């Protein structure tokens with residue numbers, strides 16, 4: 518049995534769908550604090566989960582004895598700056614409960630998402646390496662950095678096979694993002710199709726590492742399927758994705774919708790968050806340890822997003 522906590526989220530919705538295709542719906546239990554979203558409703562077993570409720574999580578481990586647990590529940594960067602203490606509490610407490618229950622119930626594998634948000638203003642901004650100075654200045658970022666330290670600690674000290682990826686900004690059409698700084702790269706497609714224009718909250722030249730959700734899900738499953746002895750990183754793997762600016766994304770959309778108009782708001786608080794993050798990432802270690810290869814470049818992302826969103830908007 519596989520348990521996915523935070524199944525309604527941007528990653529969770531797609532991961533549950535992908536895992537159910539591989540393992541059979543009945544073997545993948547989706548759980549979230551809210552009832553299943555439109556994509557997950559009536560598509561397999563569901564449990565309510567509150568990562569701040571120790572007894573509730575313990576009950577899920579005891580009842581289902583999952584061989585794998587994916588803990589995806591989190592408060593992301595932008596919302597985290599509006600609710601700093603709640604973001605720290607939710608992002609850390611849930612992880613520590615899950616790591617302890619993995620020891621108690623001998624769960625085979627744990628997955629926990631980290632982010633390029635673990636890097637900060639003094640980290641190298643281009644081809645940011647796996648190891649470097651990390652001074653994240655968002656609560657979300659340093660909660661993910663602390664979480665990476667806990668993951669490595671539970672691996673070294675208790676042998677918990679916990680695996681993690683530092684995701685770039687994720688772009689997908691099956692589920693919307695919530696409360697992130699990179700979410701402009703999803704909203705832009707919806708707005709382009711609905712209104713033919715979009716006012717971005719990051720400046721035109723703000724380059725950020727991004728990744729199509731199909732690549733992110735494939736990377737997650739590749740990592741989880743890799744032989745443990747191949748993995749040299751037990752904090753979290755860098756994943757580069759593809760770096761581009763809002764202007765480059767707008768130009769790519771115009772190849773499909775020539776009349777699309779892009780404008781840029783200024784002094785949005787998310788600009789400072791974006792400016793503290795890397796412009797591009799070095800993911801050599803992921804390539805070497807578990808054969809990672811990106812598939813979707815900016816042209817393919819744009820084509821696939823527009824093609825699929827057209828059908829549901």
Ligand code: VAH
Pocket residue numbers: 593594595632633634657684685686687694696697698699700
């Ligand atoms: C956020 N989408 O914007 C997340 C992600 C790298 C960005 O961590 O907070």
